[in-house]
Amino acid sequence: MSLSKLVSTRFLLTLICILFLFTRLYKISEIPASVYWDEASIGYNAYSISQTLKDEWGEFLPIHFRAFGEFKLPVYIYAVVPFVKLFGLSAFSVRLPSVLFSLGVVILTYVLARKLYGSKTIGFFSSFFVSISPWFFIFSRTGYEATAGLFFYLLAVYFFLQYQKSSWYILFSVIGFILSAYSYNSFRVIAPLSILVLVINWISAGVYPMLRHGVGMTKKRRIIWPLLLSAVILVLSIIPIYRLYKFDSGGVRLQAVGATGTAVIKNYFSHFSPDFLILKGDKNLRSQQSGFGQLYLPELILAVLGLLYIICRKPTTACLLPLLLLLLGPVPAAVTKESPHALRSISMVPFIAIIVAQGAVHLGQLFKNRKYLINFTIVIIFLIFFVNYFQNFLNLFPVESAKDWQYEYKVINKDYGDKFDKYSRIFISDRYAQPYIFTLFYLKYDPDKFRKEAVRNSIDQWGFSTVKEFGKFEFGKFPEIVSFN
Numbered sequence: 292m293s294l295s296k297l298v299s300t301r302f303l304l305t306l307i308c309i310l311f312l313f314t315r316l317y318k319i320s321e322i323p324a325s326v327y328w329d330e331a332s333i334g335y336n337a338y339s340i341s342q343t344l345k346d347e348w349g350e351f352l353p354i355h356f357r358a359f360g361e362f363k364l365p366v367y368i369y370a371v372v373p374f375v376k377l378f379g380l381s382a383f384s385v386r387l388p389s390v391l392f393s394l395g396v397v398i399l400t401y402v403l404a405r406k407l408y409g410s411k412t413i414g415f416f417s418s419f420f421v422s423i424s425p426w427f428f429i430f431s432r433t434g435y436e437a438t439a440g441l442f443f444y445l446l447a448v449y450f451f452l453q454y455q456k457s458s459w460y461i462l463f464s465v466i467g468f469i470l471s472a473y474s475y476n477s478f479r480v481i482a483p484l485s486i487l488v489l490v491i492n493w494i495s496a497g498v499y500p501m502l503r504h505g506v507g508m509t510k511k512r513r514i515i516w517p518l519l520l521s522a523v524i525l526v527l528s529i530i531p532i533y534r535l536y537k538f539d540s541g542g543v544r545l546q547a548v549g550a551t552g553t554a555v556i557k558n559y560f561s562h563f564s565p566d567f568l569i570l571k572g573d574k575n576l577r578s579q580q581s582g583f584g585q586l587y588l589p590e591l592i593l594a595v596l597g598l599l600y601i602i603c604r605k606p607t608t609a610c611l612l613p614l615l616l617l618l619l620g621p622v623p624a625a626v627t628k629e630s631p632h633a634l635r636s637i638s639m640v641p642f643i644a645i646i647v648a649q650g651a652v653h654l655g656q657l658f659k660n661r662k663y664l665i666n667f668t669i670v671i672i673f674l675i676f677f678v679n680y681f682q683n684f685l686n687l688f689p690v691e692s693a694k695d696w697q698y699e700y701k702v703i704n705k706d707y708g709d710k711f712d713k714y715s716r717i718f719i720s721d722r723y724a725q726p727y728i729f730t731l732f733y734l735k736y737d738p739d740k741f742r743k744e745a746v747r748n749s750i751d752q753w754g755f756s757t758v759k760e761f762g763k764f765e766f767g768k769f770p771e772i773v774s775f776n
Contacts, residue, residue: 307422314428315390319432324693326382326434328359331731332725334384335728335738343739361755367389370388390431396641399442401417407610407613420643426585426639427640429577435634436474441475443470444467446467448616458516462520469482477637478638481623485619488619492609492612558625559621561631576691578634580680582683585633590643594650601614613642616638617646620637694723700723704732715763718766719764721768722768727757727761741761
């Protein structure tokens with residue numbers, strides 16, 4: 292590779308990463324307006340671990356964090372711990388790991404696309420589309436565990452595709468899938484399905500012909516030992532998950548949110564509807580801005596071109612892989628009652644981007660003499676759409692979404708927290724969310740003190756158990772939130 296090409300490759304990818312980091316770090320502590328209850332819970336449990344090596348319930352370095360009773364997964368919480376140590380307990384320290392994991396997703400999308408298609412241009416377009424994706428934007432600048440899950444999931448897929456270099460990459464891939472499954476619940480569904488797809492591809496394209504036509508015993512051992520070790524680690528990783536859903540209340544929560552029968556099919560296909568993709572998107576303001584779909588309109592057009600190219604060119608298994616993995620994406624959301632669901636189907640994001648990138652590249656190839664002009668025009672058009680999205684996010688979104696991000700509890704605990712010492716008893720309504728966790732988060736309440744004082748409510752029908760009171764604070768259904776005038 293010439294020096295000019297090497298500089299160009301690094302320069303373009305660097306520009307994409309700079310664009311990504313600027314739009315994610317800008318006002319990261321201020322927009323969205325407040326941490327929401329899961330961010331507060333992640334942050335406080337990370338804070339408790341950093342101070343005492345125990346979670347809010349007093350469990351020593353748990354694999355599953357009981358939290359509200361829904362049992363949060365460990366990877367993202369432990370990832371937040373060093374940032375809490377460095378920067379203190381704040382929205383910034385909770386959200387920064389998500390930005391870094393998401394930056395990894397942008398880079399891995401480039402690497403994966405280039406690996407599959409041998410094209411730097413497809414790789415660049417893929418990473419560019421992920422970096423400005425309206426589907427991915429809010430998740431990638433807030434404390435969502437799913438970003439860690441997506442990062443390790445893509446890393447696992449990439450390692451699996453490296454098996455021809457060394458069979459030990461299969462072990463690294465399995466570890467990646469396990470980490471994704473311990474980051475976000477959707478990947479507990481997607482990971483095994485993806486492994487099945489990849490193994491079928493692996494057997495047909497690599498291992499089976501090799502074993503069938505004969506290889507030396509030494510080479511067979513090089514294949515078998517990584518497989519055996521991977522299988523052992525995989526089985527061991529399943530044991531805590533089995534115990535959670537069999538013996539703890541994790542199973543209650545699973546039954547409460549589950550969908551059945553024809554609803555599953557309807558939920559699945561709702562993720563491909565124009566209403567979800569283009570017109571309205573996810574209606575939850577913690578997932579998407581109102582008035583925006585999950586994709587830009589030009590994205591859908593290029594996705595259709597990309598699909599036509601993949602299907603019509605006698606595709607290899609590798610070329611079909613993004614489409615196959617994309618089709619797995621809605622499965623976790625389809626089996627739940629809330630659907631379509633942008634967060635639970637987050638694994639669709641990089642594979643849509645890769646397919647859209649194929650459409651962009653092959654559109655340019657239709658006009659060979661003007662290929663670079665077409666590529667440049669596509670970038671400009673998408674940047675215009677993204678600038679509009681970003682401006683709306685900065686100017687309108689903080690106001691219209693404040694209630695969804697439980698801003699009221701930030702006002703109570705942060706803006707009025709310095710007045711709490713005047714009162715012997717403080718009552719806070721639970722009208723909007725899980726109020727106790729915001730008081731713990733914003734006051735940086737001592738974890739040992741909290742565990743001694745906490746009085747918890749009984750477990751409800753959803754499997755949740757919240758705090759009734761601790762110290763001078765009591766939470767419940769009161770006529771109004773106390774005034775500090």
